[in-house]
Structure formats: structure tokens, C-alpha cells
Amino acid sequence: MPADGFADTVGVNVHVMYLDTAYQDHARTIGALRWLGVRHVRDQVRRPVPSNTAWWRAEQRKRFAALHRAGMRLTLIAGGPADDSLGSLTDRLGVIRGLRGVVAVEGPNEWDLNGGDDWAQNLPVMQRALYAATKRDRVLRGRRVQVVGPSLGREANYAVLGDLSGAMDLGNVHAYTGGRQPEEQELPGAFVLADGGLDVVRQTTGRRPLLVTETGYHDAFAQFGRQPPTGQGPAATYMVRTLLQHAALGVRRTFVYELLDQHADPAGLNQEANFGLFDHEFTPKPAATAVRNLLRLLRDRGDSPNGARLDVTLRGGDDTLRSLVLAKSGGAFVVALWRAVPVWDPWARTDLLVAPQTVTVELPRSFAVARAYRPVDGVTPVHVLTNTDRIDVPVGGGPVIVELSPTASAPTKTRGAPRPFVTALGPLPLPTGGAW
Structure with missing residues (x-):
């Protein structure tokens, strides 16, 4: 797939009208999104506070508009009962x-958990009403809102x-x-897009393209029950591997x-307070930095070509090996490898050590430069070869990104350690020299 197309598969959930949370600081929220490098956000048309409707x-419209001006594209939850605390369907689509x-x-959203005993009878009615109303609306139809x-x-x-x-x-799909x-x-009751999971989803979606609208990991270590x-x-x-795995499966966006x-939540008692890529003070966690690194490595300064092909042969490794080939402009390619x-x-709440396996990437022709990166660790090459048609890559638990260039172009530059978000006066400036 085109490298720029991969970048378009990555989004993040926000709650811009949770005004009693960290999202209250909208300028820093936008700064975090731009620093991360994502283009898509998901939120919901929220319930007005009755005394300040x-x-x-007006505030909700202003915040959504600011996201758009910052370069974000919005997926908004609009489905629900015909007339409830969120307003009628007509009201929601009007916003x-x-x-x-x-x-x-x-x-x-998760109406089987939130809609009471008769959820299965009511949900199809609400979904069909949303679909019909959206398709009838001349403005939304003209904008090709899906x-x-x-x-x-x-x-x-x-x-x-x-x-x-x-x-x-x-x-x-929600894939936790x-x-x-x-x-x-492996976890009873969990759902992931593997081992027949796609067939389960197809019972409702048919052959429609898929979005994974929620997936993630929390670090509430004192919580018992619910998700570990x-x-x-x-x-x-896992977050980098999730994004690569879903793209390889053809998921439209995650x-x-x-x-x-x-x-x-210093005691770590509540998972709902601890799913963030950033903590509540806007300091990026390792997952935020890893996602940012992945997007920086895969960004493209030109138009990523559609239909480009590279016949790669992988030798070594075992049946845990996964791969994804991405095309960049100028005849460059990326081979992503993970296990x-x-x-x-x-359950034991401990890291597991994974011995690396050497994977040989055999290429159909010689490339001027081959560089290997580990996005979980940074954006500095860990291995560089010149004028080669093969590269040996140790692959452990973390993904490896192999960039293949037909010319001896400069590698991606390291821009230093991520900075915490310390200003509430406006979004942080974009990284200099980048595509974001």
C-alpha cells in the first residue's frame, strides 16, 4: 500500500467536551495531536449542560472547528435514540x-452494553434512521460523509x-x-482481528470496509477486574504492532x-482514567512517542504511488513473522517486519523477554541504501547498508522498519527527545522540516 495511505489509517479518540478532564485545555489537546502526527480524530456530538445549552x-462547534483548522478530519458518533439527552437525530446531524x-x-456506541434488554430490537432501527437521514441530507451527501x-x-x-x-x-469494531x-x-471475551475474528464481524457488516474505532491499553495497575x-x-x-497488523488486514482506519x-489517578484504580497516549498533564507516554516515530518514518514528502510493486522474499524467522510493504515516492519502499x-x-504483570530471530530480506534488485529502524526506540537508523539487494534484520518483540532507497538520500533526522506540553497559551509549533 502507499506509505501515505498507511498514515491515513491512523486516528485517535478524543473527548473535547469533557470539560472536567484534561481535554478542557483545547489548545494543548490540539498541540498533542499535531505533535503525534495523526490526521483523524473520533468524538461524539455531546449532551448540552441543561443550564448552559x-x-x-457554541463551544462544541468552536472546538470541532478548531480541530479541522489544525488539519484533523472528524469521525463523529451521531447515532442514538430518536429523541434523548443528546437531542434528536435531526439536531445531531444539524450540528x-x-x-x-x-x-x-x-x-x-456499544449499544449492547448501554441500551438495555431490548438493545437488539432498537439498534437496527436507530442505525437505519441514521443512514437514511445522512443520505437524504443534501449537504452531507455533497460532502460525501460516510x-x-x-x-x-x-x-x-x-x-x-x-x-x-x-x-x-x-x-x-472495538478491538481490545x-x-x-x-x-x-487469547483472553476469554476479548476481541481481536485474527483467528476468525473478521468472520464474526462480517455477520453484521457484510463485505463493507472496516474501521476499528477503539483499541488501546491502560496502565491502571491497582484496578482489579475488567481489562488487565x-x-x-x-x-x-503492542500499539505499533496493532497499527501495522490492522493495516495489513485491510482495516480502513484504526x-x-x-x-x-x-x-x-495516582493510585491507578480506574482504567477509564489511564488509557491515554499522554498523561493528564500532557506528557507523552512511550506509546505516544512510538506512534509518532512510526508516522515520522513512514511519512512521504511526495505522492506515494498507487500500484507500485516490490517482490520481497523473507527467509528465516518462524510462523510468528508478519510483514507489510509500503511504497514511497521516488522509487523508495518500506518493509515493516514484526513478530x-x-x-x-x-496476569503476572511482568515483561517477557523475546530472543531475536534473524530475518533475511531478499530484494529483486539492488538499492542504493537500506536502513533499519526500531520505531519503539527512536528514528535513528540501527543498521545501514549501501548498494545491496539483501539485508539481515534481527526481529524480536518490537517492529523493525526497513527503508529502501534507490538513491543515497539523507536518513530521517532525529529531532531530540519529546518535550512535555507545558504551555496553555496555544498549540506547540510543528516540528520543523516535517510533513506534519
């Missing part, structure tokens, strides 16, 4: 109609819901693994849950 609606940058509207299906909280409920593919342009690796399903926590280092490794820890091996034990 007019102010609330969206007044916004720029909205690329998709989404059906009800309709995303509803998300479900439990895997078994796709069979209960049945086929709703006629009421969506894109299918919807509870501290497990993203490539396989994940150490910050392993979470960084939204990480979520941008910020919502509030301080479906656990680096974290969520």
Missing part, C-alpha cells in the same frame, strides 16, 4: 452539517444483531485485547483509545 453548543472536516458519522455502523461491546452480539450492512458504508498481543485472541493493565513499554510495542488520560509474540504477561 446555548453556550455548550454536524455546520462543521467542516467531518468525513464520517457513526452509529450508536456512515459507520454501530460498535458492539461483546463479540457474541454480532450474531445476535445480524446483518446491517445495508445501513452502513463502513463496518465498526486486555494486555495481550494484538495478533491473536499493561506496562508502558510493552504497550508502546482509532487509538485515547489521546489523554482524563484526570489524575506475533507476547512481550507482556498481563
